[in-house]
Structures are given as structure tokens and as C-alpha cells.
Amino acid sequence: MLSTAKRIRLANKVKFATRDAVDFVVIGSGSAGGILAKELSTAGFDVVVLEQGPYRKAADFTHDELSVLFRSELLGGGPEVHGQTFRHDETDTATMPGRSPVEYARGVGGSSVHFTANFWRFRAVDFKERSLLGPIAGTNFADWPITYDELEPYYTKVDWEIGISGAPGPFDAPRSKPFPMPPMPIKSSGVLMERGAKKLGLHAQPEPHAILSQAHNGRPACINCGYCMFFGCEVGAKSSTLAAMIPLAEASGHCEIRPDSVVIRIDTDKKGRADQVIYLDADGREQAQAAKAVVLSANGAESARLLLMSESAQHPDGLANSSGFVGRNLMHNAHSVANGIFEQPLNDFKGVQVSRIIHDFYETDVRRGFYGGGGIDARPLWSATPIFHVMQGMPPDVPRWGAEFKNAVAHNFTRQMSIVGSTTSLALDSNNITLDPHSKDAWGRPAIRETYRDHPDDLSVAKFLQDRAMELFDAAGAEKSWRRPIETTNGGAHLLGTCRMGDDPKTSVVDRTHRSHDVPNLYICDGSSFVTSGRGQPTMTIMALAFRAADQIKAAAAAGNI
Numbered sequence: 001m002l003s004t005a006k007r008i009r010l011a012n013k014v015k016f017a018t019r020d021a022v023d024f025v026v027i028g029s030g031s032a033g034g035i036l037a038k039e040l041s042t043a044g045f046d047v048v049v050l051e052q053g054p055y056r057k058a059a060d061f062t063h064d065e066l067s068v069l070f071r072s073e074l075l076g077g078g079p080e081v082h083g084q085t086f087r088h089d090e091t092d093t094a095t096m097p098g099r100s101p102v103e104y105a106r107g108v109g110g111s112s113v114h115f116t117a118n119f120w121r122f123r124a125v126d127f128k129e130r131s132l133l134g135p136i137a138g139t140n141f142a143d144w145p146i147t148y149d150e151l152e153p154y155y156t157k158v159d160w161e162i163g164i165s166g167a168p169g170p171f172d173a174p175r176s177k178p179f180p181m182p183p184m185p186i187k188s189s190g191v192l193m194e195r196g197a198k199k200l201g202l203h204a205q206p207e208p209h210a211i212l213s214q215a216h217n218g219r220p221a222c223i224n225c226g227y228c229m230f231f232g233c234e235v236g237a238k239s240s241t242l243a244a245m246i247p248l249a250e251a252s253g254h255c256e257i258r259p260d261s262v263v264i265r266i267d268t269d270k271k272g273r274a275d276q277v278i279y280l281d282a283d284g285r286e287q288a289q290a291a292k293a294v295v296l297s298a299n300g301a302e303s304a305r306l307l308l309m310s311e312s313a314q315h316p317d318g319l320a321n322s323s324g325f326v327g328r329n330l331m332h333n334a335h336s337v338a339n340g341i342f343e344q345p346l347n348d349f350k351g352v353q354v355s356r357i358i359h360d361f362y363e364t365d366v367r368r369g370f371y372g373g374g375g376i377d378a379r380p381l382w383s384a385t386p387i388f389h390v391m392q393g394m395p396p397d398v399p400r401w402g403a404e405f406k407n408a409v410a411h412n413f414t415r416q417m418s419i420v421g422s423t424t425s426l427a428l429d430s431n432n433i434t435l436d437p438h439s440k441d442a443w444g445r446p447a448i449r450e451t452y453r454d455h456p457d458d459l460s461v462a463k464f465l466q467d468r469a470m471e472l473f474d475a476a477g478a479e480k481s482w483r484r485p486i487e488t489t490n491g492g493a494h495l496l497g498t499c500r501m502g503d504d505p506k507t508s509v510v511d512r513t514h515r516s517h518d519v520p521n522l523y524i525c526d527g528s529s530f531v532t533s534g535r536g537q538p539t540m541t542i543m544a545l546a547f548r549a550a551d552q553i554k555a556a557a558a559a560g561n562i
């Protein structure tokens with residue numbers, strides 16, 4: 001299916017004409033899209049990547065806390081731009097919160113650019129828990145159509161090609177090759193977690209990271225700048241697809257990255273095949289890129305929105321949505337936070353966020369009385385940067401002004417750390433992405449309307465992990481510790497499940513190769529493909545799925561079957 005699309009080479013960059021059908025249009029260049037672009041273009045396919053955000057380079061990333069954390073610089077603005085609305089229940093009227101509920105970075109590399117880079121593989125149990133535990137009433141709890149063993153070679157590909165640092169832990173899934181580089185150095189919060197864990201008989205292990213602890217594949221090691229969570233990496237040590245994949249895609253001579261291209265629709269021809277992708281260019285003009293096949297990797301919220309926006313007479317409920325499953329089963333992973341202050345300075349603001357985790361509570365234990373499990377990590381969280389610390393991290397009993405406030409900031413900033421629990425989320429019909437009938441975004445598209453209320457078991461896991469966190473603080477000798485209340489989620493950064501993978505076209509959107517059940521030349525691969533949520537750090541699995549999907553797509557193309 002190699003295309004004859006006309007290409008123009010400009011200073012080592014290739015450009016394709018919109019009217020010539022390229023082999024693949026990839027929509028979105030984030031964790032999944034960046035990998036698919038690289039894999040398909042280096043295999044010789046002509047690829048146009050339509051990315052709605054700008055093309056920033058490492059040198060464009062700053063440590064401007066106000067701009068990045070409070071003015072949503074990398075998110076491309078807040079509710080005034082995205083118009084997103086939120087409600088907990090389908091009977092509520094959705095309203096626009098002060099911060100966009102669906103959180104992701106707009107730009108080449110997507111959220112892999114600004115994420116915290118905690119990188120957990122799933123375990124075998126994650127793929128077949130429904131068979132092991134049985135059904136859970138009122139949920140769409142299901143097995144994946146693939147197994148850990150099928151995905152393992154692709155996890156290993158992520159380790160080596162994307163660049164992952166780490167060391168095996170006592171409960172890890174089997175791996176076919178060691179980590180390519182050692183873990184990041186232990187931090188004060190990690191030492192204290194180890195101390196607490198030892199007393200409690202738990203196992204603190206080094207955190208795997210999508211961050212280079214050593215130079216790897218021509219990229220430099222982390223310089224421990226500390227502006228990591230929410231920030232882009234100024235040296236390219238964070239293993240975003242921007243740093244690790246996009247340069248290879250472009251160097252193939254087969255891939256054009258077209259930033260500032262906001263896709264508004266995928267069109268299909270009379271046979272029901274995707275034939276062009278409609279987008280608004282940087283000047284807001286409507287353009288149509290012709291394509292032989294389309295790969296949708298716009299994330300677990302935006303892929304669903306785009307499919308719903310691509311409804312037509314042939315596809316009245318949205319493209320690829322004969323099952324009605326597009327947008328449903330949104331899973332965020334619930335979280336718990338406990339904070340502690342120690343007598344001596346920890347200076348935990350240095351370096352990456354996390355250096356030690358505890359996975360003793362990963363698996364569901366029916367004796368707890370609820371489904372689910374998760375992981376616990378130690379990190380500075382809001383005490384990594386000063387404004388964030390003051391706005392989010394202060395203990396509840398400290399006044400918000402005056403001498404006492406100033407003294408608390410001066411004392412706590414260097415002495416405070418958090419223990420964060422990340423949990424499973426159950427798949428529910430009522431947690432979903434739909435098009436808001438009233439709100440539009442800055443490009444005139446119907447805005448995302450999120451409906452979300454955690455299943456009670458998700459909150460029970462969060463509470464359970466928070467109880468363990470408080471025990472860890474006591475065991476580690478904290479001067480003071482307190483809990484952040486566990487409440488139902490108001491949005492999130494893990495966007496999973498809205499175009500789930502499955503063998504049955506009635507209950508899933510894509511098959512086990514990521515091909516949509518309804519449109520033979522439309523592939524969907526990103527966080528939306530998830531069937532279950534894992535234990536809280538999904539992106540390693542998103543990337544492994546993307547490498548695997550690329551192999552499946554290449555094989556189908558080679559067999560003349562796209």
C-alpha cells in the first residue's frame with residue numbers, strides 16, 4: 001500500500017500535498033501517536049501527523065511556574081479555550097469548572113512532554129482479572145483480548161527505544177530483557193519511605209521512569225532540575241515521544257509533522273472507508289488531508305470527541321460507534337494523598353518527583369471487601385515548586401496569611417513530602433465523554449462534556465492506600481502528617497477506556513489489532529483502547545500498545561488487508 005503521494009523535501013523535512021492520499025494520517029502526536037508515526041514512517045509508509053498544538057523544542061521549555069502550572073501554558077489554555085464542562089451524574093447539568101477537567105498537553109509529544117514519567121508495566125493479572133474475580137454488578141468489568149505475554153516484547157521495546165530507567169522489584173511481571181539503565185538516584189522521600197516500609201514489613205522498590213538516568217540513544221541524562229511534573233524537559237532527558245520518537249520519524253523522510261492542525265472530522269466514502277481528515281490550519285482555514293488509512297491517537301477524551309463529531313448519515317451515532325461504546329467507560333485512576341513534615345530538611349524539590357514505590361497492595365484482595373488495588377509512591381508533590389506548595393500543600397491548621405503563615409512556608413517547604421496512592425478505576429457506562437450541547441471550544445467545536453463519579457470500590461482502594469500512607473509516615477518518624485480528603489474525582493489526567501478493545505463488536509470499539517470494528521481502515525490506539533485501568537500509571541502500557549499496534553498495522557498492510 002506504499003503511497004505515490006507527491007512529496008516535497010525542504011531542508012531535510014518532507015511535506016505532502018493535502019490532495020494526495022498519504023498511506024496514513026496519524027491524528028495526535030502524543031504518547032501513542034508519536035510512536036505510531038515513527039514506526040510507520042521508518043517502515044517506509046508516508047505519514048502525515050496532524051497535531052492540534054504547537055511544535056515546541058526542548059529549548060522552548062521554561063521553569064516559569066506561574067505560566068506552566070497556573071496559566072496552563074502547555075495545556076494550551078484553560079476553560080476559556082477548551083470550554084469543557086463537567087458533572088458527576090447524567091441527571092446533573094454540566095457546568096464549566098475553573099480548571100479544565102480533561103487535562104492533557106497540546107503540542108507535539110502530547111502529554112508525554114509534561115508528565116511525571118512514573119512508568120509501571122501492567123502485570124499479567126491486569127489483563128484477565130474479570131475471569132479471575134468474576135463480574136462486578138453495574139460495571140463493564142471485562143478481560144482484555146490480549147495477554148501480558150503478548151505485550152511483553154513491546155514493553156521491552158519501550159524500555160530500550162523510548163528509554164526507561166529502573167531496577168526490578170519483588171512483585172514485577174517477568175521481563176525478557178533487563179532495564180537499559182539503572183534507576184534514578186534515591187531522594188530523601190525515598191529514604192524515608194524505605195525506612196517506614198522496613199518497619200511495617202513492606203517492600204519499597206526503585207521507581208521505573210521514562211527518564212534517562214544515563215545518556216541513551218544520543219540523548220543526555222537527567223540533570224535533576226526539579227521542574228519535572230507538568231513541565232517540559234529542557235535537556236530532552238524525559239523520554240517523551242517528542243524527544244525519543246519524533247526526530248526518528250522526521251529523519252525517515254516519510255513523515256511530516258503538521259502542528260497547529262486542529263482535526264474537526266474524519267470523513268468516510270460511500271463504501272464506509274475513511275478517506276480524508278478535515279482540520280483547521282494555523283489560520284483557522286478548513287483543510288482536507290486525503291488518506292488511505294487513518295490512525296486516531298488523540299487520547300482517551302479527544303479520540304471519543306472526534307468520533308462523535310464525525311457522525312454522518314452512514315454513521316448517525318458517530319463514527320465507529322455501532323456499539324454505542326464510544327465515550328463510555330472513562331477511567332481516570334483514583335488517587336489518595338497524605339502529607340508529612342519531618343524535623344530535618346529533605347530538600348525533596350530536587351530531581352524527579354518519585355524515587356521509591358510500594359507495590360505490596362497491587363492486587364485485589366477479596367478479604368478487603370472491595371475490588372481493586374494500587375501502588376504507593378513517595379514524592380515532594382506540591383512541595384517541588386514554591387507557588388504550588390503555598391497554594392496546595394499547606395497543612396489545614398495553618399492560617400493563610402500573616403507571620404504564622406510565613407513561618408510555616410519557610411519551615412515546611414524544605415521539610416515536606418507526600419505519599420500518593422494510585423488506584424484502579426472500574427469501567428462504568430455512566431462515566432463518559434459526550435459532546436456538550438451548549439458549550440463550544442475556541443475552534444467552534446462542541447466542547448467535551450465529562451460525566452464522572454468514581455465507583456465506591458475505587459474510593460475504598462484510595463482510602464485503604466491512604467491509611468497505609470499514614471502508617472508509613474508514623475513509621476518513618478514524621479513530625480506531623482495529615483490527609484487530603486478523599487472525594488470523588490472532578491476530572492483527571494489519565495484518560496482511559498472510551499474506545500475499548502475487544503473481540504465482540506457489540507461491546508467494544510476496536511478489535512485486538514486496534515482496527516475499528518466498523519471502519520476497516522480506521523485504527524484507534526491511545527489511552528482510549530484500555531479495557532481495565534491498571535493501577536495508576538498507564539502510559540507505559542499506552543506506549544507498548546502503540547508499538548504493538550504498529551506491528552499489527554504493518555502486517556495488515558503487507559497482506560493487502562487495510
Ligand SMILES: Cc1cc2nc3c(=O)[nH]c(=O)nc-3n(C[C@H](O)[C@H](O)[C@H](O)COP(=O)(O)OP(=O)(O)OC[C@H]3O[C@@H](n4cnc5c(N)ncnc54)[C@H](O)[C@@H]3O)c2cc1C
Binds near residue numbers: 032105115120
Ligand atoms: C501532569 C501529568 C502528569 C502525568 N504523569 C504520569 C505519570 O507519571 N505516569 C503515567 O503513566 N502517566 C502520567 N500522565 C498521563 C500521561 O501523560 C497520559 O496517559 C499519556 O500521555 C496519554 O497518551 P495518549 O497517546 O493517549 O494521549 P496524549 O499524550 O494526550 O496525546 C494526544 C495528542 O493528540 C492531540 N490531539 C487531540 N485532539 C486532537 C485533534 N482534534 N486534532 C489534532 N490533534 C489532537 C493532543 O494535542 C495531544 O498532543 C500524566 C499526565 C499529566 C497531565
Ligand code: SF4
Binds near residue numbers: 232238
Ligand atoms: S528533573 Fe530531569 S527529566 Fe525532569 S525535567 Fe528536569 S532534567 Fe528533565
